[in-house]
Amino acid sequence: MLSGSVISVISGKGGVGKSTVSANLAVALRRMGMNVALIDFDIYGSSIPSMMNISHGPKSMNNKIIPVESHGVKIMSMGFIVQNNDPVVWRGPMLGKVIDQFINEVIWGELDYVVIDMPPGTGDVAMDVNRLIPSSHQILVTTPHPTASHVAERAGKMAFQNNHKILGIVENMSFFQPPNLDIKYYLFGRGGSEQLATKLGTNLIAQMPIFEPKEDDFEPSIFRKGSLLFDKYTDLAKIVDESMA
Numbered sequence: 001m002l003s004g005s006v007i008s009v010i011s012g013k014g015g016v017g018k019s020t021v022s023a024n025l026a027v028a029l030r031r032m033g034m035n036v037a038l039i040d041f042d043i044y045g046s047s048i049p050s051m052m053n054i055s056h057g058p059k060s061m062n063n064k065i066i067p068v069e070s071h072g073v074k075i076m077s078m079g080f081i082v083q084n085n086d087p088v089v090w091r092g093p094m095l096g097k098v099i100d101q102f103i104n105e106v107i108w109g110e111l112d113y114v115v116i117d118m119p120p121g122t123g124d125v126a127m128d129v130n131r132l133i134p135s136s137h138q139i140l141v142t143t144p145h146p147t148a149s150h151v152a153e154r155a156g157k158m159a160f161q162n163n164h165k166i167l168g169i170v171e172n173m174s175f176f177q178p179p180n181l182d183i184k185y186y187l188f189g190r191g192g193s194e195q196l197a198t199k200l201g202t203n204l205i206a207q208m209p210i211f212e213p214k215e216d217d218f219e220p221s222i223f224r225k226g227s228l229l230f231d232k233y234t235d236l237a238k239i240v241d242e243s244m245a
């Protein structure tokens with residue numbers, strides 16, 4: 001069984017940074033001393049194993065699954081089931097079973113937080129997860145682009161329909177700031193997320209800048225101490241923890 005507070009990270013569409021936000025939020029909560037699980041339910045776009053540099057799947061013990069640990073976070077991912085990056089065709093019941101297994105047949109131990117990387121949009125998986133986890137706190141990820149925030153609005157409205165609470169909006173890829181320069185370039189526009197927050201009656205809780213991955217970094221999506229994004233995620237984890245208290 002799952003203990004702890006569930007934070008689902010949702011978005012209207014793929015590619016806006018949902019997995020990046022999920023992974024870094026989970027790692028930042030862990031740094032605060034919390035016991036944290038990260039569940040990646042994004043079947044078609046599962047990317048947590050590669051982001052967290054995980055090359056092996058989970059082990060099992062007495063018919064129970066032992067989650068994989070990385071950065072001190074306990075992880076289960078749809079990517080562990082899909083081998084070799086093969087494309088998958090999931091049928092409804094099978095999918096529901098896997099989701100149920102991740103929640104009920106994994107030895108999670110005592111948890112403070114469960115961060116869930118949800119599939120984008122409002123499809124089948126989202127509905128299955130809603131059924132098994134009826135009330136969670138949700139973080140809505142969007143880019144500042146007006147089209148992205150328009151699509152995100154649908155995901156936000158679904159959260160309300162399902163009695164989830166929207167913790168806030170995380171705007172990702174907000175701006176680019178060249179190193180050591182005091183200029184910000186708003187490459188994807190500005191203002192979409194503030195409007196979205198007003199429409200959904202929630203707050204914009206973070207604006208994450210665009211980063212440029214280094215070529216020799218094997219884990220470029222997990223931000224290290226000394227980077228601006230490391231500090232931004234530390235702040236986000238504090239905001240999340242305070243609003244759950």
Ligand SMILES: Nc1ncnc2c1ncn2[C@@H]1O[C@H](COP(=O)(O)OP(=O)(O)O)[C@@H](O)[C@H]1O
Nearest residue numbers: 014015016017018019020047173208209210211
């Ligand atoms: N703030 C950012 N700056 C630059 N690239 C980013 C940022 N956030 C995410 N990315 C990159 O954009 C791509 C999509 O991000 P990802 O977290 O996988 O999105 P999603 O899970 O919503 O599909 C990835 O290659 C990721 O490394």
Ligand SMILES: [Mg+2]
Nearest residue numbers: 019042045047
């Ligand atoms: Mg993803």
